[in-house]
Structure formats: C-alpha cells, structure tokens
Amino acid sequence: MKQTLSIVKIGGNLIEDNAALNSFLTAFSELSGLKILVHGGGKKASEVLGQLGITPQMTNGRRITDQDTLDVVTMVYGGLINKNLVARLQALGCNALGMSGADANSIQARKRPIKEVDYGFAGDVANVNAEKLNQILQIGLTPVFCALTHNGKGQLLNTNADTIASEIAISLSTNYHIVLYYCFELPGVLEDIKDPKSIISKINGDSYQKLVDKGIIAQGMLPKMHNAFASLKNGVREVRIGNLNVFQKEKDNYTTLVI
C-alpha cells in the first residue's frame, strides 16, 4: 500500500490574514504523514510593486511579468513569504524546507510562448523532479514551494501556484497516495456564493460542466478546477477544496472532486 502524501495549496488572501494563517499553519503542522505546502502571494507582490512605484500589469487575471516584476515576485514569493512561513512552521515542530522550482532542480518550466499576449517571464511547468522531491521527503523534510520555477538555463520564471500544486501531485502520484488540498477563504465550492452553508460536497466531470454552464463556477475558480480535474485524471486520488475544514474527516464539510 502506498504511503499517503498531502499536498496543500494556500492562496494569497489566507497569507495576508494573520489570524487565519496561524490557524492554517497549526492545522497543517498537525497533519500526520508526509506533506508539501504550496503558496501564492500575489497580493503582497502587488503591494511591494506599488511601494517601488511599479504598476502591476494584469491581463485576464494573469500577471504580466517584466524584469522588474520578476525581481519583486522573486523577493516576495521566494524571500519574504516563503522564509516567514518556514520559520513559523519550524516553531510548530514542522521541519519545513522552503523551495522554488530552481532549488534541487525540482520544477523546470518553459517561458510561455508569445501569442496574443506577451506574459514576459511566466513559466509553464515542463518537468517535476519526482526522484529528488522523494529523497527530500524521505529525509524528513516538508517542502514549502513558492510560485517560482526555472528554465534550467539560469532564468527564474513566475508560475501559477495552483498549477505547481497539481503538477507536483501528478508527478508524485506514482510513488504516493496523493490527497491534494486547495485551501482558500471559502469553505468549498458554494451553490450560493452568499451562503457559506451551501457547500457542494461532491463534484464530478458531469456536474462540473453543469456548474460552469449555470455560472456557479466562474472566473478564478475555473483554472483551479481545471488543474484539479487534470490531476485526478493523472493519478491523484482525491482533491478537496475549502478552507481549514478540508482537514476534517466529515466529507460534507468541503468540496470533494471525483472523476
């Protein structure tokens, strides 16, 4: 029987809310077995860009990463957020190891080709180094990934954290029974966005399409769901979407994706 590996993605809103982050980190550190944390940080990056007089450039909700922006996200994701998360996890007894995709050559990416939009130094994941990640897990460390990868030629690339989580999950699914958690500010995918009790407890491929057609799954949730279903189709055993409740045993407390 394969060992269970939990891969947990947290978004920027959670990182910015100190009380919520404390609760999250405590719950994460108490999660038994092997685990990996993946974090975003776009809100803080936009704040630092503003302080430096650089206007964040976005198209269709995606950041355009010019050289100055790359330097700032490298500072904020790889430095400020990552190192503080690691230090706080250490205080909770979790032996965290902060990483970008360049570290241990863990995630190589390709610079996104220029089509209608030039996204600049944005990377699409090309390869996850499952062997090295496995060795890091087996010496008792908990990788904490920021949303940066590299192209293997010395260039760092800004990469969507949801995608990093699902690509790591797929890559390690040969070795482990993977449970992938997407944690954000809502308790799950909601039938009615205004009613936190209206959690849709299970979504499969069919019902997903209906929810998209009805407009219940829209905007920022679309790429998250796309990544989630892709990971299920490629070996990941379970995907849970919600906030801290994803760590509970009651299966109706969060949204579970199935195929």
Add this chain to the structure above:
Amino acid sequence: MKQTLSIVKIGGNLIEDNAALNSFLTAFSELSGLKILVHGGGKKASEVLGQLGITPQMTNGRRITDQDTLDVVTMVYGGLINKNLVARLQALGCNALGMSGADANSIQARKRPIKEVDYGFAGDVANVNAEKLNQILQIGLTPVFCALTHNGKGQLLNTNADTIASEIAISLSTNYHIVLYYCFELPGVLEDIKDPKSIISKINGDSYQKLVDKGIIAQGMLPKMHNAFASLKNGVREVRIGNLNVFQKEKDNYTTLVI
C-alpha cells in the same frame, strides 16, 4: 579518511559584479566533491532599502535590523539573490538548494542581547543542525545559504554571512575534512593594499597579531579573521582567503591561515 567538504563564502561586491560572479559560479560549480556556498548581499539590500525610502542604519559597520529592514533583507538575501544564484548554478550543472537557517531547521540563533547598541533582529548563531545538513549533502544537493537564521520560535534573524560560513564549517568538521574559502574582491591578505601581488601566503596566530598591530589587518578583515581562526581552532582543516585564485593548487596564490 574523511570526505572533503568545501565551504565557500562570497561577499556582496562579488555578487554585484556580473562578470566576476559568472567566473566565480563557473569555478564553484567545477569544484569537485561536496560543497556549500554562503553569500552576503548587504549592498543590494541597502539599494532596495533606498528605493523603499528606508535609510539603512549602521553602527560600527554592522546593520541595525528593525522590522522593515528585516523584511527587506529577507526579500533580498532569501529571495532575489539566493534564488538567482541557485538558478544560475543549476544552469552550470550544480544541483543547488537555496536555504536560510530556518530551512530544515539548519541554523538556530539567539537575538543579540541589547547592550550599548540595540541591533534589532540580528542573530548570533546558537546551533547548526549538522545531521540534517549531512543528509542534504548525501542526497547530492549543494546548499546555498543566505545570511538569515531563525530563533526556533518563528522569528527570522539577520546574521553575518562570514559567521554562518565558519559555524557551518565547525559543525560539520566532525564528519568531513573541511576547507573553508573566504572569497572577496582582493587576491588575499595584502602586505600593501595597493599592490595585488603582495599577497601574504601564510598567516598563523603569531603573525596575525603582528599584522593587526601594524594595521595591515584592520576594519572589515578583523571579524573575518576572527571567524577564520575560531574555525581552525575547532576542527576546520584549512582556511583560504582570496578571490577566484583560492580554487587553484598553487599555495602562494592566496592567503592560507594556519594555527
């Protein structure tokens, strides 16, 4: 016979000079056997502090680290400089792993006690986790340390990179034959600062004191030499001071410290 482990410290001036840095990284990646890189970055940190309108505060050549300054050095040391060094080493075939002392709980420090000066979030190294560092080396990774540690209670601390290098060296000297390299812009300790050919090829405890008395070793070199002799007294086999020449075999090309 113990395996050789090279521990190499590079300073901020080298990091700022792109051509010199390229030469250095190539030489470092070609160094055979196990190795660890430790880097500073104070110049770049001062530049970013300036861009953010924060005046760097220094006393006796040491930075005073208030909360804003700690955030900036965490961004610059742990993010911008560390991740770019790692990506560039990966391109050279060196499987680098960027780390602060919080990562893998590798270096714990104590916040420096307030005496005449309150240095703020500055840390004095208390413990190096030799066992975990050893495991990381043995799975084929090359740690790249920035000048940050933690107190084990969630607090990051700004810590002198020369000290980090010597403390790691001492701690791993039980397991390895350690050669410690301090690389900076000069080819060694010079008899005449204006003559790069006047390298003092060997310094021992006695001649060190004479060089201090004559004023040849002064200012920024004093803590470096202090760290170097401390590491020799505690198990480190050899210390070399210079620039790229420290990687050469001719022993008169750089300064060797002996006890």
